Amino acid sequence: MVPFSAAIERAAAATWPASTVQRADGWLLRHCELLRRKRSNSALPPEQGWSRGGVERVEEFYAARGAAVIIQVSPLDRHAQLDAALADRGYRLVSPTEVMFADAGQVSVACAAGEFDVRLEPRPSPSWLAAVEAVGGAPEPSLDRVPQPARFAIAERGGTPVGVGMFAGAAGWCGVYGMATHPDWRRRGVATALLRAGARWAAESGSRLFLQVEVDNPGARRLYAALGFRTAHRYHYRVR
Template identity: 60%
Template sequence: MTDPDTWQIERAVVATWPASTVVRRDGWLLRHCDLLRRRRSNSALRIGPLDDPEAALDAAERFYAERSNPAIVQVSPLDEHSELDTLLAARGYRADAPTTVMRTEREALLQACPVPDFEVVLDTEPGSRWLDAVATVGGRPEPSLDRVPAPVAFATAVHRGVPVGVGMFAVSGGWCGVYGMHTAPAWRRRGVAASLMRAGAGRASAERVFLQVETGNSVARSRYESLGFILAHAYHYRVR
């Protein structure tokens, strides 16, 4: 990858997001997880040269077929893997879930976030309190996030004892990854995300912060831009 930040972020994502099986083979990082059905836990990521792209893709397809999973490839960063993307399209893989990766410096983020308007509770594991809070604000509780390695913080923003927002902050290689940000619909655009960011990223032992947001979610992207996040790179998945 031409941009060292892109490579560092990609490595941090792999380190901070769980998969029960991780295999390095034929230029791929092959990930599989029965407990967590997210695509990033069950997809192939190119991490090296594919000397024979067709054969390498055949091997990846066998890996997922042996696990009764569809073959999914994360094409990331998208602008550096156009040939792979073209090959996948030619083999019938459909493009899915276009995603923008954004980054910032922790100090810049803290300066952009006002003093929290909400109490933020930080847990070191996704216990019942945090999982219940995720459900309360309309998110998707995922108990298997206990596989995320420390240091990690599971954050809950609270108003008068009621959860109004949640997020997860996981650290690796000098980067803090922000995951699962969700605000209760009635509390959006009222500073919940900024409060979570200030508490979670502020506590993290990392100088830089990244997050991933659906490319089509212009409202969320605009909000993160207002907190100082800029474009790092983009990716999408190809699903057979």
């Protein structure tokens, strides 16, 4: 396992925090009624060790909120015993995901500028929200919880939005979120143009990049690997 795994998970939790965050027996318990995102509505296990009692307290936390019990088994290679125990308790496995990281400066060099103009905004302005909808996405309802420093990116061609993304920093890391390209412009370099702009911004503060991509999206994984991203770890969710 890459040593960065724990640091990345801490940064991921910090760059887009849930509305309710508690710690219990080393577990990070997250709940957000506004979002369906599993990361904002799941428990992250302790970095070292776990107990049956801890799992039961996780279950009590979500039961008290009328929410499904979701556990993010991460890093997966460190929590094999927990994963097996959850399976025995009837938890089903969903959304296997790969976490990748890269040097921001190297990514900015590897990404071609292309034929697109990319604008970075410090907050989710009306123009950025409109761009998300224009490329076929739906703005998350909890963007006000993304702390600074952050940048909201719009890629345009001839003044028309063709792609969007978000970059959020914490503790020397910069998370890449919400990358979306208009269907008519896919495979034409929009994503690399967005990453180039975000990576250059992250490099100014010396931050490394990280992102999360589902395992069943091999095209995106190949793109990120070609730009210098490497695998830090994998995780999946267990849902009761």
